[in-house]
Amino acid sequence: MDKEKRKHAIEMDKQDIQERIHNFYEVALGYDEEQALAEAERCLQCPNPRCVQGCPVEVPIPDFIKLIKDKDYMAASLKIKEKNSLPAVCGRVCPQENQCQKMCVLGKMGDPISIGRLERFASDYELKKGVTVPDLESAAVTGKVAIVGSGPAGLTVAADLVKLGHEVVMFESLHLAGGVLMYGIPEFRLPKEIVQAEVNYIKKLGVDVKTNYTIGRIYTIDELFANGFDAIFVGSGAGLPRFMGIEGENLGGVYSANEFLIRVNLMKGYLFPEYDTPIRIGKKVAVIGGGNVAMDSARCSLRLGAEEVYIVYRRSREELPARAEEAENAEEEGIIFRLLNNPTKLIGDESGWVKGMECIKMELGEPDASGRRRPVPIKGSEFLMDVDTVIVAIGQTPNPLIQRTTEGLETTRYGTIIVNEETGASTKEAVYAGGDVVSGAATVISAMGAGKTAALGIHDYIQKKKGSK
Amino acid sequence: MYEIVTKKELAPNIYLIELDAADIAKKSNPGQFVIIRLDEKGERVPLTIAGVDLNKGTVSTAFHAVGRTTKKLAKMKAGDSITDLSGPLGNPAEVGKFGQVLLVGGGVWCAPLHYVAEALRKNGNKLYIAVAGRTRNDMVYENELKAVADQFFVATDDGSKGNQGLDFLADVLKAQKFDHAVVMGPVSTLKKVVELTRPYGLKTMVTLASLMVDGTGMCGACRVTVAGETKFACMDGPEFNGLDVDFDELISRQRVYLPEERMASMIYDKLEGGVKRG
Ligand SMILES: Cc1cc2nc3c(=O)[nH]c(=O)nc-3n(C[C@H](O)[C@H](O)[C@H](O)COP(=O)(O)OP(=O)(O)OC[C@H]3O[C@@H](n4cnc5c(N)ncnc54)[C@H](O)[C@@H]3O)c2cc1C
Ligand SMILES: Cc1cc2nc3c(=O)[nH]c(=O)nc-3n(C[C@H](O)[C@H](O)[C@H](O)COP(=O)(O)OP(=O)(O)OC[C@H]3O[C@@H](n4cnc5c(N)ncnc54)[C@H](O)[C@@H]3O)c2cc1C
Numbered sequence: 001m002d003k004e005k006r007k008h009a010i011e012m013d014k015q016d017i018q019e020r021i022h023n024f025y026e027v028a029l030g031y032d033e034e035q036a037l038a039e040a041e042r043c044l045q046c047p048n049p050r051c052v053q054g055c056p057v058e059v060p061i062p063d064f065i066k067l068i069k070d071k072d073y074m075a076a077s078l079k080i081k082e083k084n085s086l087p088a089v090c091g092r093v094c095p096q097e098n099q100c101q102k103m104c105v106l107g108k109m110g111d112p113i114s115i116g117r118l119e120r121f122a123s124d125y126e127l128k129k130g131v132t133v134p135d136l137e138s139a140a141v142t143g144k145v146a147i148v149g150s151g152p153a154g155l156t157v158a159a160d161l162v163k164l165g166h167e168v169v170m171f172e173s174l175h176l177a178g179g180v181l182m183y184g185i186p187e188f189r190l191p192k193e194i195v196q197a198e199v200n201y202i203k204k205l206g207v208d209v210k211t212n213y214t215i216g217r218i219y220t221i222d223e224l225f226a227n228g229f230d231a232i233f234v235g236s237g238a239g240l241p242r243f244m245g246i247e248g249e250n251l252g253g254v255y256s257a258n259e260f261l262i263r264v265n266l267m268k269g270y271l272f273p274e275y276d277t278p279i280r281i282g283k284k285v286a287v288i289g290g291g292n293v294a295m296d297s298a299r300c301s302l303r304l305g306a307e308e309v310y311i312v313y314r315r316s317r318e319e320l321p322a323r324a325e326e327a328e329n330a331e332e333e334g335i336i337f338r339l340l341n342n343p344t345k346l347i348g349d350e351s352g353w354v355k356g357m358e359c360i361k362m363e364l365g366e367p368d369a370s371g372r373r374r375p376v377p378i379k380g381s382e383f384l385m386d387v388d389t390v391i392v393a394i395g396q397t398p399n400p401l402i403q404r405t406t407e408g409l410e411t412t413r414y415g416t417i418i419v420n421e422e423t424g425a426s427t428k429e430a431v432y433a434g435g436d437v438v439s440g441a442a443t444v445i446s447a448m449g450a451g452k453t454a455a456l457g458i459h460d461y462i463q464k465k466k467g468s469k
Numbered sequence: 470m471y472e473i474v475t476k477k478e479l480a481p482n483i484y485l486i487e488l489d490a491a492d493i494a495k496k497s498n499p500g501q502f503v504i505i506r507l508d509e510k511g512e513r514v515p516l517t518i519a520g521v522d523l524n525k526g527t528v529s530t531a532f533h534a535v536g537r538t539t540k541k542l543a544k545m546k547a548g549d550s551i552t553d554l555s556g557p558l559g560n561p562a563e564v565g566k567f568g569q570v571l572l573v574g575g576g577v578w579c580a581p582l583h584y585v586a587e588a589l590r591k592n593g594n595k596l597y598i599a600v601a602g603r604t605r606n607d608m609v610y611e612n613e614l615k616a617v618a619d620q621f622f623v624a625t626d627d628g629s630k631g632n633q634g635l636d637f638l639a640d641v642l643k644a645q646k647f648d649h650a651v652v653m654g655p656v657s658t659l660k661k662v663v664e665l666t667r668p669y670g671l672k673t674m675v676t677l678a679s680l681m682v683d684g685t686g687m688c689g690a691c692r693v694t695v696a697g698e699t700k701f702a703c704m705d706g707p708e709f710n711g712l713d714v715d716f717d718e719l720i721s722r723q724r725v726y727l728p729e730e731r732m733a734s735m736i737y738d739k740l741e742g743g744v745k746r747g
């Protein structure tokens with residue numbers, strides 16, 4: 001391949017902008033075979049691949065790309081699955097530009113390899129052909145493990161432990177398993193069919209998935225132990241929405257991003273009244289925040305028929321925490337970015353519905369603890385925005401129920417569970433934790449990485465316990 | 470799937486169903502609720518637990534057929550099943566030993582109030598119970614509540630039975646010192662009773678039916694202002710001291726989806742010939 005050609009990544013087709021802002025179908029269409037082969041061709045097959053160091057679960061990147069080159073797509077997918085049990089998900093939602101692709105050597109002189117797109121290609125191929133479930137009959141059952149929460153962390157631990165021969169029961173409080181993948185990330189970024197295929201896969205492996213079970217209410221952690229579980233993994237995520245604490249936040253038309261996204265994604269509010277759950281969207285929507293959650297809320301608003309949608313963020317473009325690709329998609333679709341602005345007050349009409357938002361302009365000062373320049377309000381720069389829907393997407397903290405109802409489970413002052421990073425073990429014997437409930441809101445792949453660690457930690461613990469008997 | 474084991478009409482448009490859910494029955498306490506979802510397209514709807522039968526492994530709940538979900542449920546029969554049932558959710562009601570306790574129930578809420586009353590009685594409290602309904606035909610659990618009451622009162626909106634409205638409670642409160650009060654009913658009833666108990670500083674526990682989605686603390690749809698602080702009814706409640714509740718905000722937040730609810734209900738009525746609102 002000539003040098004000049006190697007510099008440029010193969011673009012991925014997307015749904016036409018004017019079309020897609022009116023539907024919930026997937027925006028990024030994925031590579032076709034020809035595109036995938038051309039992109040795979042660019043990979044240098046580095047003997048010392050730096051890309052792998054950038055992946056939190058160390059997907060054998062050059063190896064699976066080689067298999068794509070050889071047109072053995074099924075083998076490519078299985079190769080990824082040796083390390084990553086949710087490749088169709090990660091290929092779509094990983095912030096690759098900060099992970100594997102950031103480290104790819106090709107990035108120095110041009111575009112890095114589009115590792116995520118290739119990962120998606122291989123695993124979509126496998127999903128289409130029908131997923132093969134490994135035969136686990138022979139594995140001897142050793143321990144009985146309860147998993148609390150069915151997000152990427154819980155799904156990973158469940159899959160790994162059942163493969164190691166343990167009996168696994170997964171408890172999920174919602175009516176569908178998948179965590180944020182089901183209730184948070186919208187259909188147009190991650191089709192729910194794909195998530196359910198992953199959930200079905202772990203069911204086929206033999207995991208007993210119990211939805212509608214809220215641990216801390218129906219059973220406490222200690223009651224689960226009394227019911228015969230040897231170990232428990234807590235992967236309950238960071239689902240508690242934060243609010244700004246400003247005047248008018250409880251007005252009608254003011255949603256937490258979680259409420260908004262649960263209504264839209266999990267309950268399919270965009271199909272109301274065919275589906276029963278309503279969602280009300282106004283003409284002018286302000287979404288507060290700059291992360292993936294904010295981008296998703298803004299893009300859903302647009303698709304629900306809002307005329308103007310604003311992202312109101314208190315720092316500048318550079319600091320936007322959202323995936324670059326998603327911020328670009330949002331901008332392309334016509335979302336208006338109001339950067340360096342911070343809301344100070346919400347104003348309601350006579351019926352208690354929001355009709356305006358007062359904001360103050362910000363400027364960037366000295367760097368703060370996170371290393372980012374701290375936004376400071378500019379005195380006297382308040383102004384009024386005309387809005388009739390406000391979605392608050394300024395972050396989530398861990399669901400507090402388990403921490404509140406479990407003695408001996410230590411947490412930080414942010415409510416995250418304290419664990420030993422090498423094993424995932426909490427301060428309470430036989431209780432392990434990982435994912436957003438430990439790290440605070442992070443990424444799918446880091447939750448899965450934590451799940452891998454905890455699965456091994458639990459396996460060791462059970463073997464030691466049973467061995468010493 | 471969760472089977473409807475029995476179904477009974479308690480009053481026009483008000484039904485009691487018993488659902489097969491042994492795991493939930495074992496862990497339920499008075500004041501807690503379940504969330505039901507009828508089918509794949511269904512909404513998550515909270516209903517308060519009205520009692521359990523540990524031998525049969527069932528949970529019962531009473532509901533008023535007012536909107537799309539409850540009207541659909543009203544059409545279902547014993548033997549039919551609903552797709553999802555989650556619970557118990559929320560915190561149990563306070564049922565300790567207080568002494569003299571005033572209980573007020575309105576409409577469909579008299580059924581779950583009975584579950585609370587039984588527990589309060591078991592703990593040695595003396596119960597003054599008032600039940601309210603729209604008319605004499607709309608009374609729910611009247612006999613059941615009477616059976617656990619030391620003093621019993623009836624009220625109707627139109628005066629067709631017992632007292633007209635709840636104003637008579639002012640006299641009851643004047644004549645008798647209470648140590649605790651519990652009110653379950655529509656917000657208007659909660660607000661009314663709290664107005665009457667406020668002069669006595671009587672701790673008046675009310676169950677708040679704010680809008681809910683997940684019921685597990687993840688969405689904040691259920692947020693209410695209690696003593697000046699934002700609380701999540703599903704996590705911190707649903708029972709709160711009514712003296713501290715901002716009822717006007719609650720009422721305005723409850724009405725957020727009224728147009729959509731009306732539309733869904735109308736579509737349902739058109740398609741299914743739904744139950745007429747009493
Ligand atoms: C809108 C949105 C967009 C995002 N976009 C991206 C993205 O593009 N890329 C990316 O990498 N990351 C993204 N993230 C972050 C990512 O989804 C999370 O970091 C990840 O899902 C965390 O996984 P988890 O398994 O720890 O928890 P979760 O996925 O939160 O799952 C936790 C599960 O536990 C359940 N649960 C909680 N409490 C209990 C209980 N007491 N009993 C039983 N079950 C319980 C919850 O209902 C939930 O299903 C996004 C997050 C959101 C909200
Ligand atoms: C913790 C909790 C416990 C609860 N416990 C109970 C219980 O035990 N029993 C019970 O019956 N309810 C209970 N509720 C209330 C119940 O969850 C709601 O009434 C629920 O919204 C009913 O769902 P739906 O789809 O049938 O009605 P929705 O469509 O959600 O309608 C809800 C509201 O809109 C109004 N509405 C709907 N259609 C019309 C119309 N055409 N005209 C005028 N008004 C209309 C109704 O008055 C109703 O109040 C509880 C709520 C909470 C939060």
Ligand code: SF4
Nearest residue numbers: 055059090094099100
């Ligand atoms: S899992 Fe994510 S970080 Fe790892 S290789 Fe795949 S896309 Fe890259």
Ligand code: SF4
Nearest residue numbers: 043044046051104105
């Ligand atoms: S660093 Fe880039 S070029 Fe090298 S193996 Fe990894 S993906 Fe291929």
Ligand code: FES
Nearest residue numbers: 684686688689703
């Ligand atoms: S119902 Fe969602 S937080 Fe209470």
